[in-house]
Amino acid sequence: DAGVTQTPRHEVAEKGQTIILKCEPVSGHNDLFWYRQTKIQGLELLSYFRSKSLMEDGGAFKDRFKAEMLNSSFSTLKIQPTEPKDSAVYLCASSLKGGEDTLYFGAGTRLSVL
C-alpha cells in the first residue's frame, strides 16, 4: 500500500505570496490531519477532516491557513499571504478512525518564507 504522499518536499516563498501544499492520504482512510511542526512549538494541529468534512480548523491558524479536501484521496493546504513566521515543516497524516488509531504521516513539506 502506498503511504501518505506530500508535495512538494521543499518550498521557498517570498513574504506575501500564496502557496499550496498537497497531500494524498492512504487509500481507504477516513481521517486526515494537517500539522505544523517547529522546534519551539512541536506539532500543532492546523486542520482535521473526517470523511471529507472539516471537523477542526485550527483556531489561531484560521485567518491565513485554509485546508480543503476535494475528494477522499486529495487534500490541499493554502497559506495566503505567507509570512516569515510560517517557516516550518508541514505534515499531513491520515488514519482509519482519528486519534484512536495509528496516524500515518507523510514526509512533510519544508517551507521557508523569506
Place this chain on the structure above:
Amino acid sequence: SQLAEENLWALSVHEGESVTVNCSYKTSITALQWYRQKSGEGPAQLILIRSNEREKRNGRLRATLDTSSQSSSLSITATRCEDTAVYFCATSGGNYKPTFGKGTSLVVHP
C-alpha cells in the same frame, strides 16, 4: 497549553544501553501512542496503548501506561545507532484529535 509532554528535551546513550522516555498528560485519555521521527521523515508509530492496558511490547520497545498518575513511559533495550530520533507521545481523549508532546531527542552513540 500542551496536553501531553515528554519530560526531557534530549537524551544520549551508547549502543547496547537501555533508555526510557517519559510522558505526562493532563486530561482523561482513551489511548496513548508513541511515535518516532527520524531526520527528514514524518513521525512513525511505535506503540499504541489503550487506557485499559498497562503495558504493551513491540520487539525491543516496551510502553507502560499509568492512568492514575497520568503518565507513560517508553523503554528501549539494546539500543542501536538507528534508534537515534525524536520520540513523541500523543494522547487521544475521545474527540479523535491526537495531541502531541514536543518530543525527546535521543542520540545513540556507537
